[in-house]
Amino acid sequence: MGAVKTKRMPRAVREQQMMDAAVATFGRRGYMAASMDEIAELAGVSKPLVYLYLNSKEDLFTACIRREALALTEAVRSGVRTDQPADRQLWDGLLAFFTHTAQNPDGWSVLHLQARTHGEPFAAEVAAMREEIVAFVTQLIVVAAREAHRDPDLPEREVAGLAEALVGAAESLAAWANVTPGVTAKQAAATLMNFSWAGLGNLMEGRPWVLQDVSG
Amino acid sequence: MGAVKTKRMPRAVREQQMMDAAVATFGRRGYMAASMDEIAELAGVSKPLVYLYLNSKEDLFTACIRREALALTEAVRSGVRTDQPADRQLWDGLLAFFTHTAQNPDGWSVLHLQARTHGEPFAAEVAAMREEIVAFVTQLIVVAAREAHRDPDLPEREVAGLAEALVGAAESLAAWANVTPGVTAKQAAATLMNFSWAGLGNLMEGRPWVLQDVSG
Amino acid sequence: MGAVKTKRMPRAVREQQMMDAAVATFGRRGYMAASMDEIAELAGVSKPLVYLYLNSKEDLFTACIRREALALTEAVRSGVRTDQPADRQLWDGLLAFFTHTAQNPDGWSVLHLQARTHGEPFAAEVAAMREEIVAFVTQLIVVAAREAHRDPDLPEREVAGLAEALVGAAESLAAWANVTPGVTAKQAAATLMNFSWAGLGNLMEGRPWVLQDVSG
Amino acid sequence: MGAVKTKRMPRAVREQQMMDAAVATFGRRGYMAASMDEIAELAGVSKPLVYLYLNSKEDLFTACIRREALALTEAVRSGVRTDQPADRQLWDGLLAFFTHTAQNPDGWSVLHLQARTHGEPFAAEVAAMREEIVAFVTQLIVVAAREAHRDPDLPEREVAGLAEALVGAAESLAAWANVTPGVTAKQAAATLMNFSWAGLGNLMEGRPWVLQDVSG
DNA sequence: CATGAATGAGTTTTCATTCAT
């Protein structure tokens, strides 16, 4: 449990260890219930060192949020190729998203649950990331409409709501998949892809969404 | 701000006042940051009385979660008529849901944000309520499949995922609507109904979901 | 050592006990070296009670300064009769001053040493009291000049310097008397009276100072 | 602000830089509030080096007190010529004193305020210096009495008190002059000279004090 | 000689919780 207690590491390394411990602790306990004592012990260092490097509990939490948000958006971004059709882009993005959240459950808890439960400094940090993702999805919807030879007469507010719903569904599914044994990232992505792209009505009629495989 | 300080109220009434104060405080501050002092003051009673009636902070929080969960499920249940077609039932349920969450933002915050960010005792309480709703939605989907003269060859896990996605989208939209000025419960319900029932694909093709108006 | 541990005292009494302990501790150790733990123990109460009543270390220190400053000025004020000649007023004031500081060495230490060593919040508190005393002395000098049938052609800045010197001498003598065994308040007052009055008198007239005994 | 970071200075020089930084920091912040970190940074060296050279915070503070005390007494001593009459010696001494304290406000703060507010190790250090000055003044008074053809029938305790009062007045005036814009060392010295010497002179003879200008 | 890395011990402060009245 906790990093092996190795002495005299360079600062950059120690900082990452501390943030690993902090993400795990914040993710499981929540911001307020997590104590700096616990984080320091899990990181295998003394509390003063945590303060020396990360300044304060607030700063540490903010640093965690930023690191995890960056990692997540980076994972999604690098999973999507923008030269693909919209549905394929969405599929790739969802797959990357569910894969990443499954591999970083504590980080996802920090972003999805903990950061939003506390005042402006933190919520804003996550909101920024979320807006980026919502914007990406919004634009996908617009592109999809165009691809369907259809003028985007969907009002802007409506599109925003749809994107919000899609992202919200993804977030919930990520938490659900993390907690339900046997649900893989691929299955979660497939479920949501069907749900959002085909819609329940289509599914009922027997018209699910199907992945048009391309090269890779 | 707090309840008017009237002496000698029956216990049941006092308890409700305390829980009103507690829901408001927990909803805004979060479980840990909420202090029993603040709750007692907002309720207009002395702290020992809170302990006499509600036992402990944990018990108080649990009681709040139960009360709010009950109120929410009750609101949804009483908004739905089971003799209607599945899509109508979903529509009614969503409308009731968004209406209730809009009218009880603190209670919704307790259920959606605060209760889930803290350990088992509380998360389980919400999970129970959530499962009830997910079960309702699951069954709606099954019924809808049957109504479409289609054997529910959708595997159970798949249906569970769809229900989960739908509920997750609803939860996110509720929070979004509470925070985005000018979004009414009806609009939120319509957006989600379109999204889930028709699906993005159908929307692109120009086949949105349409409310088949019945009696009222 | 410390107040006898009696339970359940009314708030006003406990507050005074706490401030007694605080003055003793601040006076001996200094503001920063005094710990709230020590103060609470000396007062015979738990730390949280100190915070409940006095809010913070800063507030407690400020309260101590104010109480001691008030007690000192009150002692001096009530020792002086303004219908007496200036020299008699000064004598009475000095006597009251040295008597009070001798009886409250810790309080005097708080005012003279500790409060001035720390930033604005505290120093200002003492400065206010000091200015009151300096103003009193300044006015005595002016009155004395008038009594000596002498136009106060002493420039204002000069008078201010003289008052400052007199008060400074008194402050130092008080500390000295508190530390030198066998020096009574009366002796300290007599020494300073001779030192200052004969000097000032000489500036205006040219006679050594002699106590003109009146009634009491 | 801090000393320029030059490598490889002889130990004696480095030590002086550290003590400069320490005096500035102790003088402004006080003993306890001054941190070794701040001192080291202001001195432009690493903390371990401070410990290597000065051992501990206590030792460093003691060293500062000693250095400043020595500098002050040296300044006063070298300003006085013992072949002069007593009043002239006092005048010269006061002038040197006020000049030095005005030029070294931090050092004066260390001696006058900070060192005295902390326990025995430090207060004793200052007391020694102070006694030296008080002794010098005491002897001046005795000499003056003799010069006035007057047997020193002033009892020893009385003379001690007078010296104490004079030194105390000087100390207060120094602090006052450091804080009151436009008050020069010369003015402070003149004020105190009038205040004290005319008074003392009156005790023995009866004349205001006038500077008998000699060579310089 | 010089320093980046590291910590034990202590500080102020807060909070859920309980009696005695």
Added chain:
DNA sequence: CATGAATGAAAACTCATTCAT
């Protein structure tokens, strides 16, 4: 019933001080 008085336990944060390199 109701409350003013009181506290044990823990949290965030700081600092003088020391090694290993």
